[in-house]
Amino acid sequence: MNSKKNRVCRLLNIEYPVIQAPMLWITGARLVAAVSNAGGLGVIGPNAGSTTVTKDVAETGERLRREIQRVRSLTSKPFAVNIVLPPPAFPDLGKEFTNRTIQVAVEEKVPAVVITGENMETYIDPFKRAGITVLCRGLSINVEIAKRAEAAGIDCMIAVGFEGGGHSGMDQLPTFVLVPQIVRALKIPVVAGGGIADGRGMVAAFALGAEGIYMGTRFMATTECDTHPNVKKAILEAIDTSTVASAGVMGMARGIRNNLTDKCQKVAASGGSLVDVSMLYRGTIIPGLLEGDVVDGSVGCGAVAGMITEIKDAADVVIDIVKEAEQVLSDLKKAM
Numbered sequence: 001m002n003s004k005k006n007r008v009c010r011l012l013n014i015e016y017p018v019i020q021a022p023m024l025w026i027t028g029a030r031l032v033a034a035v036s037n038a039g040g041l042g043v044i045g046p047n048a049g050s051t052t053v054t055k056d057v058a059e060t061g062e063r064l065r066r067e068i069q070r071v072r073s074l075t076s077k078p079f080a081v082n083i084v085l086p087p088p089a090f091p092d093l094g095k096e097f098t099n100r101t102i103q104v105a106v107e108e109k110v111p112a113v114v115i116t117g118e119n120m121e122t123y124i125d126p127f128k129r130a131g132i133t134v135l136c137r138g139l140s141i142n143v144e145i146a147k148r149a150e151a152a153g154i155d156c157m158i159a160v161g162f163e164g165g166g167h168s169g170m171d172q173l174p175t176f177v178l179v180p181q182i183v184r185a186l187k188i189p190v191v192a193g194g195g196i197a198d199g200r201g202m203v204a205a206f207a208l209g210a211e212g213i214y215m216g217t218r219f220m221a222t223t224e225c226d227t228h229p230n231v232k233k234a235i236l237e238a239i240d241t242s243t244v245a246s247a248g249v250m251g252m253a254r255g256i257r258n259n260l261t262d263k264c265q266k267v268a269a270s271g272g273s274l275v276d277v278s279m280l281y282r283g284t285i286i287p288g289l290l291e292g293d294v295v296d297g298s299v300g301c302g303a304v305a306g307m308i309t310e311i312k313d314a315a316d317v318v319i320d321i322v323k324e325a326e327q328v329l330s331d332l333k334k335a336m
């Protein structure tokens with residue numbers, strides 16, 4: 001891997017174009033610092049480092065500040081913070097939380113942010129003024145949204161296909177067809193996510209034109225990830241059909257198939273609205289991800305879980321995937 005040539009590495013000042021995707025409460029300082037120390041980019045998730053819900057905007061900001069400071073105590077390498085924007089259909093939903101987390105990220109002068117959402121035009125200015133590198137993942141992602149993000153001035157687009165864990169918008173475009181079309185449409189570098197967990201996936205992403213990879217589910221099965229051991233075990237036990245996506249107000253959400261996802265499918269099949277389905281998820285994320293209720297809780301997870309067979313240290317995930325990719329590439333050269 002030549003980090004001097006790779007635009008994502010140059011932009012973020014990192015050694016390997018491997019980005020740990022933010023995942024709410026479970027992507028805290030330990031994981032973020034481990035990824036960044038290994039030469040990738042760790043990203044702090046919303047609510048990371050906390051285990052209880054707060055409805056207090058100021059407290060949310062201070063929690064984020066504490067987590068940023070914890071990361072800084074563990075690494076001097078670049079890292080990023082995830083900022084989730086309100087969905088376009090509900091532009092005021094959680095707006096005050098978004099604005100406060102933006103303020104804290106700017107005050108703390110974080111090196112980079114990953115903004116998740118489609119109203120990037122409304123929220124990008126404070127980062128640009130502060131000289132913070134902006135990566136954008138459209139929750140709904142298609143060529144039109146990616147072009148808007150580029151026109152708004154973001155530095156790097158993250159294209160996550162429908163096979164990815166957690167929310168992925170409504171267009172349901174798989175990584176294999178999404179990434180090359182976005183690469184063709186944009187001038188800025190594109191990072192591919194959704195379904196990547198090993199060197200084959202990394203090489204495939206680069207073959208499609210991406211200049212970096214973005215992995216969530218692979219990093220859930222790491223020593224440093226704050227998710228419950230039951231969740232890590234469920235990922236190791238997952239097979240190809242173990243995840244399912246349900247439609248809610250934030251788009252499609254993929255997770256481990258369980259009682260909760262069965263209920264969502266039933267409500268949707270009997271004519272329930274997106275709001276009805278989303279209501280089923282209320283209060284299920286902490287029981288699922290943090291307390292390990294993989295039967296009735298919400299356990300966001302990508303389809304790639306079926307390919308993950310080992311819990312590793314996060315640094316090994318970063319180093320191994322780059323080594324494997326180099327091996328895959330050299331094997332391909334011989335085979336083709």
Ligand SMILES: Cc1cc2nc3c(=O)[nH]c(=O)nc-3n(C[C@H](O)[C@H](O)[C@H](O)COP(=O)(O)O)c2cc1C
Nearest residue numbers: 021023024116164165166194195216217300301302
């Ligand atoms: C449990 C879980 C929680 C997630 N939470 C967030 C989040 O807080 N913010 C965000 O932008 N994306 C979130 N995502 C999506 C990931 O950042 C990323 O897009 C996805 O995991 C990539 O696909 P992969 O799982 O196949 O690697 C979440 C995904 C999972 C599995």
